[in-house]
Amino acid sequence: xxxxxxxxxxxxxxxxxxxxxxxxxxxxxxxxxxxxxxxxxxxxxxxxxxxxxxxxxxxxxxxxxxxxxxxxxxxxxxxxxxxxxxxxxxxxxxxxxxxxxxxxxxxxxxxxxxxxxxxxxxxxxxxxxxxxxxxxxxxxxxxxxxxxxxxxxxxxxxxxxxxxxxxxxxxxxxxxxxxxxxxxxxxxxxxxxxxxxxxxxxxxxxxxxxxxxxxxxxxxxxxxxxxxxxxxxxxxxxxxxxxxxxxx
Numbered sequence: 001x002x003x004x005x006x007x008x009x010x011x012x013x014x015x016x017x018x019x020x021x022x023x024x025x026x027x028x029x030x031x032x033x034x035x036x037x038x039x040x041x042x043x044x045x046x047x048x049x050x051x052x053x054x055x056x057x058x059x060x061x062x063x064x065x066x067x068x069x070x071x072x073x074x075x076x077x078x079x080x081x082x083x084x085x086x087x088x089x090x091x092x093x094x095x096x097x098x099x100x101x102x103x104x105x106x107x108x109x110x111x112x113x114x115x116x117x118x119x120x121x122x123x124x125x126x127x128x129x130x131x132x133x134x135x136x137x138x139x140x141x142x143x144x145x146x147x148x149x150x151x152x153x154x155x156x157x158x159x160x161x162x163x164x165x166x167x168x169x170x171x172x173x174x175x176x177x178x179x180x181x182x183x184x185x186x187x188x189x190x191x192x193x194x195x196x197x198x199x200x201x202x203x204x205x206x207x208x209x210x211x212x213x214x215x216x217x218x219x220x221x222x223x224x225x226x227x228x229x230x231x232x233x234x235x236x237x238x239x240x241x242x243x244x245x246x247x248x
Contacts, residue, residue: 094107
């Protein structure tokens with residue numbers, strides 16, 4: 001069941017998402033060659049507490065850290081580690097915060113130093129896919145209008161869209177209905193309604209869209225070892241257009 005949020009509930013949702021956004025602003029200040037994803041994770045963990053929020057991912061079904069840190073060919077759910085990030089790497093940091101019983105969720109891909117032209121293009125196109133999808137998140141549209149626009153933009157640029165990891169509704173639970181892929185057919189799928197809160201989070205691969213899961217049962221990576229990028233916002237569908245709660 002899709003849970004529509006009232007105007008009051010939307011206001012109550014905002015602080016969690018704003019803490020997530022502030023964490024990403026802090027990451028942007030410190031991320032550079034030589035830093036480790038564990039150092040980034042620990043900074044985020046402290047910052048969440050400083051701002052009055054609660055982290056969610058550490059301990060969730062055994063996940064070991066406060067952030068997901070996915071480097072290069074890792075699509076999602078990578079474990080933070082002591083490996084130093086090198087010039088030319090790309091890394092997606094995904095953060096979930098709970099505040100007063102409401103959730104905010106946003107992942108962002110960062111370039112480490114000078115990245116390759118293909119990495120730069122992949123990041124640019126992936127971010128464009130995010131905002132193209134958000135533009136279609138209007139009352140009366142279908143979910144397929146969002147996902148087909150994302151798919152078309154990614155594929156027209158020579159990239160692919162991950163199918164096996166899903167976006168989701170969000171509110172008092174991290175994962176609410178709808179759960180959906182970022183591929184589809186325009187005019188198909190559920191009707192979007194004012195008050196729907198959801199993530200839009202395309203994961204775009206340099207090569208094939210197919211992924212594999214490591215033995216840790218969490219780390220998802222491209223089967224061909226090529227790069228993957230992701231940009232994610234928590235949004236609410238409003239009568240006058242989508243509102244981005246995790247805007248940085």
